[in-house]
Amino acid sequence: MARADAAARELLTRFGIEQPPVNPVLLAEKLDVLVVHQEMKDDVSGMLLRRDEQRVIGVNENHAPTRQRFTVAHELGHLLLHRGRPLILDTQTRVNLRNTVSSMATDREEIEANRFAAALLAPEAMVRREVRTVHFQAVDDLVEQLATKFEMSQTAMYYRLLNLGIVSDPN
Structure with missing residues (x-):
């Protein structure tokens, strides 16, 4: 770590x-x-x-x-x-x-x-716990919901999820 x-x-x-x-x-x-x-x-x-x-x-x-x-x-x-x-x-x-x-x-x-x-x-354990409880259809939905829950910008949350390996880079 x-x-x-x-x-x-x-x-x-x-x-x-x-x-x-x-x-x-x-x-x-x-x-x-x-x-x-x-x-x-x-x-x-x-x-x-x-x-x-x-x-x-x-x-x-x-x-x-x-x-x-x-x-x-x-x-x-x-x-x-x-x-x-x-x-x-x-x-x-x-x-x-x-x-x-x-x-x-x-x-x-x-x-x-x-x-x-x-x-x-956005501590890793909290993020992973919330990901399991959120209902979403697309990555954008997940990012939006978690950004709201953690009071972060959607950009910051997207990068946090990317860095934790929860989402992948579309490029």
């Missing part, structure tokens, strides 16, 4: 979360992380700031709610898995920024944070 998957599973187990939808903001609060919704450039989804014991996740308030949820989960992944990059202000602060480049997942830490977010919002 990948480190990101294990970290997501451990967090869910730690707080006794067994049913969808997983609330990443509530998990952040339980970890003493402040989540702030604010205006940001459209190509920035969110960021994680760490300074001493203070931890803040900033989320682009103009993005769709499903994207905001994924962003919070993604930033929690950075918090739990990565040190962050230094940003020099008046004092040294570490920051992870989620923008258009990071969402393309070409950087190892971004790939890992995306994997953590997917595993946190």
Whole structure:
């Protein structure tokens, strides 16, 4: 099991979360992380700031709610898995920024944070359990129903199902 998957599973187990939808903001609060919704450039989804014991996740308030949820989960992944990059202000602060480049997942830490977010919002055991209970005629029906149940975008859910081997790539 990948480190990101294990970290997501451990967090869910730690707080006794067994049913969808997983609330990443509530998990952040339980970890003493402040989540702030604010205006940001459209190509920035969110960021994680760490300074001493203070931890803040900033989320682009103009993005769709499903994207905001994924962003919070993604930033929690950075918090739990990565040190962050230094940003020099008046004092040294570490920051992870989620923008258009990071969402393309070409950087190892971004790939890992995306994997953590997917595993946190749609844990494999929960997804497999729900797949067995959903009545669907086509993959699009399955994706739509599960996206609603897990409060994710249909695109994110499709990729989660693809990565879990539940659906196959039509290409």
